[in-house]
Every structure is written in C-alpha cells, then in structure tokens.
Amino acid sequence: MSAETQTCQFEAETARLLDLVIHSLYTEKEIFLRELISNASDALDRLRFESLTDSALVPAGQEYEIRLETGKSPRTLSIIDTGIGMSREDAVKNLGTIARSGTREAREKLQAAKSAEDAASLIGMFGVGLYSSFMVADRVVVVTRKAGEAAATRWESRGDGSYTISETERDTCGTTVTLYLRDADSDAGIEDFTESWQLTSIVKRHSDFISYPIVLVDPAKEEGGTPERRILNSMKPIWTRPRSEVTEEEYNEFYKHVTHDWNDALIHYAYKAEGVHEYQALVFVPSKASPDLYYSSPDTGIRLYARRVLVIEKCQDLLPSYLRFVRGVVDASDLPLNISRQRLQHDRHITQIRKWLTRKVLDSLESLRTGESTKYMQMWREFGRAIKEGVGTDFDHKDRLSSLLMFESTNSPSDLTSLKDYVSRMPEGQTEIIYLTGGSRSAVENSPHLEAIREKGYEVLFMLDPVDEYMLQFMPEFDGKHLKSAAKGALDLDKKDVDGKKEDPAKETEEQEEREHFSSLLSAVQGRLSDEVKEVRLSHRLVKSPACLVVDDYEMSPYMEKLLSQAKGDVPKRKRVMELNPKHPIVVGMRRRYEANAIDPIVDDSATVLFGMAQLAEGSELLDPVKFNEAMVRMTERSLGE
Ligand code: ADP
Numbered sequence: 001m002s003a004e005t006q007t008c009q010f011e012a013e014t015a016r017l018l019d020l021v022i023h024s025l026y027t028e029k030e031i032f033l034r035e036l037i038s039n040a041s042d043a044l045d046r047l048r049f050e051s052l053t054d055s056a057l058v059p060a061g062q063e064y065e066i067r068l069e070t071g072k073s074p075r076t077l078s079i080i081d082t083g084i085g086m087s088r089e090d091a092v093k094n095l096g097t098i099a100r101s102g103t104r105e106a107r108e109k110l111q112a113a114k115s116a117e118d119a120a121s122l123i124g125m126f127g128v129g130l131y132s133s134f135m136v137a138d139r140v141v142v143v144t145r146k147a148g149e150a151a152a153t154r155w156e157s158r159g160d161g162s163y164t165i166s167e168t169e170r171d172t173c174g175t176t177v178t179l180y181l182r183d184a185d186s187d188a189g190i191e192d193f194t195e196s197w198q199l200t201s202i203v204k205r206h207s208d209f210i211s212y213p214i215v216l217v218d219p220a221k222e223e224g225g226t227p228e229r230r231i232l233n234s235m236k237p238i239w240t241r242p243r244s245e246v247t248e249e250e251y252n253e254f255y256k257h258v259t260h261d262w263n264d265a266l267i268h269y270a271y272k273a274e275g276v277h278e279y280q281a282l283v284f285v286p287s288k289a290s291p292d293l294y295y296s297s298p299d300t301g302i303r304l305y306a307r308r309v310l311v312i313e314k315c316q317d318l319l320p321s322y323l324r325f326v327r328g329v330v331d332a333s334d335l336p337l338n339i340s341r342q343r344l345q346h347d348r349h350i351t352q353i354r355k356w357l358t359r360k361v362l363d364s365l366e367s368l369r370t371g372e373s374t375k376y377m378q379m380w381r382e383f384g385r386a387i388k389e390g391v392g393t394d395f396d397h398k399d400r401l402s403s404l405l406m407f408e409s410t411n412s413p414s415d416l417t418s419l420k421d422y423v424s425r426m427p428e429g430q431t432e433i434i435y436l437t438g439g440s441r442s443a444v445e446n447s448p449h450l451e452a453i454r455e456k457g458y459e460v461l462f463m464l465d466p467v468d469e470y471m472l473q474f475m476p477e478f479d480g481k482h483l484k485s486a487a488k489g490a491l492d493l494d495k496k497d498v499d500g501k502k503e504d505p506a507k508e509t510e511e512q513e514e515r516e517h518f519s520s521l522l523s524a525v526q527g528r529l530s531d532e533v534k535e536v537r538l539s540h541r542l543v544k545s546p547a548c549l550v551v552d553d554y555e556m557s558p559y560m561e562k563l564l565s566q567a568k569g570d571v572p573k574r575k576r577v578m579e580l581n582p583k584h585p586i587v588v589g590m591r592r593r594y595e596a597n598a599i600d601p602i603v604d605d606s607a608t609v610l611f612g613m614a615q616l617a618e619g620s621e622l623l624d625p626v627k628f629n630e631a632m633v634r635m636t637e638r639s640l641g642e
Contacts, residue, residue, distance in 0.1 A: 005166035010096060010157075018131055018159055030191065031262075032132040033199070034206035036079040036177055038257045039129055040066045041210045043083025043175060045310045047147055050084065052337055057147040062172060066210070068203075068232075069217045070194040075181045077137075077193050082174040085146040088153045092165060095130060095142065095155055129260060130177070134159035136193060137179035147173040196220065203232040206253050211235055211308070237308055239282040239329060243270055255284045258303060259327045263287050266382075267368065267375055268328070271360045279353055283328030283361065289382040293325055300324045302357075306335035317344045318354050319361065322390035325383045326361055362400045369404060369418065377416070380406050388467045392474040402478050408441060408462040410454070417461070419478045425459060429495055432484040433477075435461040437469055437559050443619040448545035449486040455543050456493050460486055469560040487618070489553035491541045514538060514582045521591045522580070524598070528607040532575065532623060539579030546584040547614040549576045558620055573623070578611060586610065602638065605631040 010018065044064050051058045067080040086094060133140050138158060145152035152170035157163035170176070184192035191198055196218050203214050213231045221228035238246055238254045255265040265284035273279045283302070292298045301314025301324075308331060318330055335349050344350050365387075369376045380387075390401045406416035411425065422433060434453055438444035444462050453460055463472070477483060484491075495503040502508040518538055526536040533549070542548060551557060555574065556564075565571040580587045586606065594603045612628035615621070622628050 005164050007162055007164050008092070008096060009162050018134065018161075029135045030193075030198075030202045031206065032136055032179075033079070033193070033202050034253070034256065035129045035132045035260075037066055037203070037207045037210060037214060038260065039177075040079055040081035040083060040175065041212055041257070042313070043081050043085065044212050045313065046084040047082075047173070049310060049313075050147065054148070057173070059172060064212050066212055066214045067217055068199055068214065070196075070199075070219070072194060075184070075192070075194050076178055077181060077199075078176055078178040080174065080176045082172060083147075085149075085173045085175050086144040086153065087146045087149060088151070088165065088167070090146065091142065091144060091153050091155050095157075096163065131159070133177070133179050137181050139180035141178045141180075142175060143168055143170055143178075144175040145170040145173050149173075200230075200232050205249075207257070208233045209236060209238045209250065209254050210257070211237060237305075237331070239270060239280050239331060240308070251282075251284075254282075255327070258329065259284070259286065261286055261288075261290075265327075266378055267372075269360070269364045271357070273356055277349075277352060278333040279330060279356060281328065281330045281357055281360070283326050283357075285326060285379055285383070287378065287382070289325060293383075294385065298324055300327065302327065303329040304335070305329060305331040306337050306339075307331070307333055309337060311335065311337055311339055312344075315344065315350075317350050318357055320354070320358060320390065320394050322386045322393060323358065323361055325386055330357065358394075358397065359400075362397055362404070365404055366400065377406075380416070385465065385467055388465070388471045391471045395474075398474070402475060407435070408464060410445075410450070410460045410462075419461075422459060422461060423479050423481060426481075427457060430456075430458050432482045433461065434458055434484050434486050435463050435472075436486045437463045437472075437557050438619065439559060439562075440464060446617075447487070447619070448548040448614070448617045449541055449550070451543035451545060452491070452493060452541045453486055458493070466563050469557065469563070485553075485557065486541070487548075487557060488551050488555065491550075493540065511538075518580070518582055518587075518591060521587075521594045521603075524594055524603065525578070525580070525590075525607040525610075528604050529578065529611055532611055533578045534575040535577045537577060537579055538582050542579065542581035542584070545581060545614075545617055546586040547578055547580050547610040549578055549611075549614045549618065549620075551576050558618070562620075578614060580610070602635070605635050609635060 044066070047058065048064060062082055065082055067078075069078045069080065070076065071078075130140070130142075140157055140159070142155040143152060144155070152168045154166050154168040155163060156165075179193075181193055184194075193199065196216060199216055203216075207214060210233055213235065214233045216230045216232050217227050218230060219227045238250060251268050252264045255268065256262065264287060266287040268282065268284045271279075271281040271283070281302075290298065290300070293300075299314070301312075301316045302318040303310060304312040304315040304318065315330075316324070319326055330353055332349060332353060339347060339349070365376075365379070368379065384406065387401060387404055391398060391405070394401060403418065403420055406418055407422075409417050409422065411417060411422075419433065426433075436444045436447060436449060438447070441462055441464060444450075444464070450460055463469070472483065475483060494507060497503055502511075515538060522536045522538070526533065529536070539548065541550075549558075551574070558576070561571055561573065582588070587610075590603050590606050593600045608627055608631035612622055612631075615623060
C-alpha cells in the first residue's frame with residue numbers, strides 16, 4: 001500500500017449520517033467523550049487479552065491507561081490510549097464506514113426521521129462512536145499504531161465527506177484521537193472541553209466505572225516542570241458494587257459502554273450465584289432491538305470476565321440464541337483466563353453459566369410480565385419474535401417461554417393477552433384454546449371460521465406473526481389445554497358425554513337427520529368440485545355464511561402456504577375441505593333444486609360460486625377466477641331473466 005497521503009471518500013451513507021450526527025444532535029454534546037473513552041477502553045481490553053498468549057505485544061513498562069491532554073492554542077483535546085491500536089487497513093475499514101451492522105431499512109428510517117430526538121434515538125442503534133466528535137470538533141486527527149507492528153497511521157477528517165490517510169510515527173502501540181475543538185462560547189451554551197473541571201465532571205458522570213485509569217494531564221498545575229497527572233475515575237467494576245449504591249444513571253452509562261447503544265436500557269438485572277461456583281452477572285434488556293437482531297449474524301454477546309479480567313468481549317454461548325438481545329457482563333470466579341474460544345460450547349464452565357443465566361433471565365422476564373406490564377409490553381414489541389423462536393428451540397424451558405407469549409385476541413381490540421390470562425377467562429364448557437392465524441387482524445377478525453365460536457362467547461387468539469405458525473408446531477398445548485385452530489379439523493363446540501355423544505340428545509338426532517338429508521347434495525357438490533376440494537361436509541362453525549374452507553388438524557394453514565410460496569417460490573396448493581352451512585338459504589335452496597332435478601345447472605354453478613365465496617371470505621385469492629366469473633355471469637343472467 002502507498003505510503004503517501006491518500007484522500008478517500010466516506011461511503012455515501014456514512015457521509016449522510018455524519019451530517020445528521022453533526023446537525024441534529026445538539027443536546028448533550030459532551031457524550032462524545034464517553035464514546036471515545038469507551039473505544040479506548042475496548043482497545044486496552046483487546047491488548048490485555050492478546051498479551052495473555054503473546055506477551056511480546058506489550059513493551060516492558062507500558063501502562064494500560066487512557067490519557068486526556070489539552071492544548072489552548074489551537075484549542076485541542078486528545079484522548080490517548082495504550083491499547084491494541086489499528087493498522088492502516090483497520091483504520092480505513094473502521095473509520096471510513098458507519099453503521100456497519102445497520103440494515104438499509106434502518107438507515108432509510110434515519111433519513112426520514114422528523115425530529116432531532118427521533119434521529120438521536122435511531123443513531124443510537126448504530127454506534128456512531130468516533131463520529132460523535134464532530135459535534136464539538138471541526139477537525140479530528142487519529143494517530144494509531146497496532147501492537148506488534150512498527151508502522152503508524154494518521155487519519156484525518158473534517159467530517160465533510162472525505163478523510164485523508166497517511167503514514168506517520170508513534171513511539172508505542174495505541175491510539176491518539178485529537179479533536180480540534182470548535183470555538184467555546186458559554187453564552188451560546190458551547191462548553192470549553194479544554195477546561196479541567198469540565199473534563200473531570202464529564203468523566204465522573206459517564207465513565208467512572210471504566211476499569212483503566214483515565215488520567216488528566218493538567219498543564220495548569222505543574223510540579224517540578226511536569227504537568228500534574230490526576231486519575232479521574234474510581235475504576236470500580238459496577239457489578240461488584242452494592243446495588244443500593246449504584247444509581248440508575250450509572251447503570252445506564254455502563255450499559256452504553258458495553259453495548260455502544262446511545263439509548264438507555266429498558267431494564268437491568270443483577271444476579272449472583274454463590275456456592276461451589278461463584279458468578280455475578282449484570283444484564284440489560286435494551287429499549288430497542290438493534291437493526292441486525294433478526295438477521296443472520298447479529299453483533300451481540302455477553303462480556304465474559306474471569307475475576308474482573310475480560311476474557312471474551314462478545315461471548316455468544318452464555319445464553320441461547322433466542323436471548324441474543326440480552327446484553328451485559330458475567331464475571332466468574334473460577335474461569336481459566338486461557339479458555340479456548342473455539343471450544344466454548346463444550347466448556348463445562350460455560351455450560352454451567354449458560355444454564356444458570358438462562359433460567360435467571362427467563363424468571364426475570366416472567367416477573368416483569370406480572371409486575372410491570374408497560375415495560376413488559378415494550379420488551380415484547382421489540383423482542384417478542386426472538387422469544388417465540390425459543391419455543392421451537394429450547395425444550396428445557398418450554399413452559400417458562402410459553403407463559404411469556406402475548407397475542408391479540410377477540411377479547412380486546414388493543415391489549416395483548418398471555419395464554420395464562422386467556423385460560424383464566426375460558427368459560428365453563430370450553431376445553432381448548434382456540435386461535436386463528438393470518439396476515440392481519442382485519443383479515444382474521446371477519447373470518448367465517450369464527451362465527452359459531454363467537455356466538456358461543458368463546459375468545460379466539462389471533463396469531464398474526466409469520467413466526468407463530470412455526471412456533472405452534474412445537475406447542476400443541478398449554479397448561480393441559482390443547483391449542484386448536486379455528487380453521488383446522490372438525491369443530492364441534494357442543495358439550496359431549498363420556499362416550500363422545502352430545503349431551504343434548506335432540507341436537508344429536510337433528511344433526512343425524514341433517515347428514516342424511518344433505519348426503520346426496522354433498523356428494524354432488526364434491527363431484528362438481530373434485531379438482532378443487534378433497535371433501536365436502538356439513539359445518540358446525542358457520543352461522544351467517546353459507547360455506548368455508550378448512551384443512552385437517554395436521555395440515556399447513558393456507559396462510560402458512562402463502563408465506564412459504566413467497567419465500568420459496570410456488571408451493572403446490574393442497575386441496576382443502578369445504579364445509580357447508582345446512583341452515584343457510586343458499587344451501588337449503590341447492591338441496592331443494594338438486595332433489596327436484598339432479599342435473600340442474602344452477603346447482604353446479606352454485607357449487608362453484610360457494611367455493612369462490614368461501615375463498616374471498618377468508619381473505620384468500622381465488623384459485624380459478626375465470627371459472628368463478630363465468631358461473632357468476634350465468635347465475636346473474638338467470639336471476640334477471642326470471
Ligand atoms: P463503535 O466503536 O461504536 O463501533 P467507532 O466509529 O467509534 O464505532 O469505531 C469503529 C471501530 O474503530 C471500533 O469498533 C474499533 O475497532 C476501532 N477503534 C475506534 N477507536 C479505537 C481505538 N482507540 N483503538 C483501537 N481501535 C479503535
């Protein structure tokens with residue numbers, strides 16, 4: 001690679017985001033320092049970890065520290081660390097792009113954000129880190145040298161769409177970020193970030209827990225010709241402090257350091273296991289799902305420490321994948337420092353911690369559900385889909401997971417319900433939990449499949465998320481009650497005796513007679529629709545509608561079929577069962593005409609029309625629009641002609 005100065009353009013999206021960062025985030029400018037200190041601390045963590053296996057990386061006598069140095073003319077602030085540093089390639093890759101993990105969709109949302117507040121909360125999800133310095137500086141210079149390498153790199157940008165990169169020198173490994181500060185003007189609320197008292201109070205507020213000394217080099221106070229060095233932070237790991245002494249703000253600052261999220265966490269939990277193994281954990285549920293959470297390889301994990309020393313920065317084996325949204329730290333007292341990162345899944349320490357932590361997190365979520373429903377609902381909106389994945393993958397915790405699930409239901413147009421609450425509302429006589437899957441509430445709400453169920457006063461759960469169909473395959477029952485689709489299998493809501501006969505004998509006889517009366521019509525309709533349906537039978541689910549379509553209990557619902565064909569191309573459509581309502585005037589009329597004339601064309605056309613109407617009523621597309629249309633034209637002509 002060339003040694004001269006190279007001018008490079010930021011990626012287009014980076015340049016646009018940068019502009020937003022600089023111009024829309026005018027509140028709390030001071031957090032740029034938190035971001036830079038956080039980066040420096042990460043770099044020190046990485047060097048300390050690498051040096052466990054390669055001690056030559058750290059020169060003798062090198063301290064692990066973060067230094068703040070200021071200059072008055074021009075006014076500068078430098079954040080200097082003795083960490084792992086970056087090579088030229090690293091610098092281009094890391095400092096030339098923003099929102100590496102953001103999806104295009106999330107970036108577009110950011111472009112469309114109306115208020116600065118919206119932008120701030122969205123930007124928070126990307127981790128803009130270094131770029132936040134452009135809120136206070138008009139020029140930023142990074143000089144960095146990677147541990148184990150001799151060459152150093154200088155990166156410079158004015159935050160205006162381009163940056164330069166060149167070779168330089170640096171005595172030791174690490175990184176110096178120098179900000180050329182904008183003019184301070186206390187009248188306009190622009191602080192002077194070269195003032196020692198400012199820096200002292202900002203570090204105390206945002207970075208006190210950082211485990212390396214943050215040293216302020218103060219030229220105003222000299223001693224024997226050398227400027228005073230003052231450590232600004234207490235360096236106490238937050239999870240080791242008594243909970244009552246840690247403020248909510250401190251927990252949030254720590255959360256932001258660990259996750260690089262700019263938003264506050266939704267909630268945090270501190271756990272401690274004492275006994276043969278001692279573990280401590282401090283975990284957070286974010287207030288928003290990161291844009292990559294539901295994509296193939298999200299950038300998540302828990303920080304794993306062994307007696308306060310970081311051993312793995314993002315350990316993904318401490319929680320099952322469906323809990324990947326939970327962030328934080330685990331500190332284990334008996335973990336070897338040289339734990340093999342390749343064999344983590346098989347390591348007995350890791351397996352034990354995972355078991356313990358998973359149970360703790362699930363219990364906390366259950367308490368949140370019962371104790372703080374507003375927060376729980378926010379958690380559910382952001383991470384409910386992940387929890388549903390768990391139902392299909394974590395069989396050890398299936399019961400815990402199913403009690404966390406929330407669904408829409410006929411009970412309320414706006415509130416979601418848990419399965420437990422649903423069961424508690426089940427009226428006498430209802431034995432199954434009834435649900436219907438579909439693409440939206442309006443699509444399922446008016447489905448003919450619900451008519452008799454509604455009339456009976458039974459509540460129906462609406463499962464509107466594509467992942468619900470997948471999840472249901474692993475959840476045949478809850479609390480001993482079978483989960484039953486309103487659109488699958490036979491449905492009979494009448495009370496039965498021990499032999500399975502209806503308790504009301506008159507009803508039993510009436511239905512028997514209906515079956516006999518309609519049997520030849522059913523065969524005729526089936527004959528007419530043999531290419532489309534596999535069976536025609538009388539229905540117990542319909543009240544107002546003449547017909548509906550159902551599948552067998554074990555078959556895929558039409559909604560699932562549609563999802564699959566969207567994902568995988570054409571999935572052959574399976575024939576379904578058509579149910580007719582024996583009390584409906586159309587069906588009664590068809591029977592009368594059929595008995596009078598077994599080859600009456602009106603019966604044939606009515607069968608085609610009924611089949612089409614059943615598809616339309618459930619929100620499906622017509623299987624054969626041409627056939628339906630032709631039958632409709634003939635029917636309309638006849639009715640006008642008579
Ligand atoms: P974020 O830290 O939120 O990912 P940044 O833009 O601040 O975003 O940093 C991008 C990357 O640049 C970091 O993930 C890290 O790899 C690298 N980096 C930033 N600062 C330093 C530093 N002081 N030392 C070493 N690497 C750094």
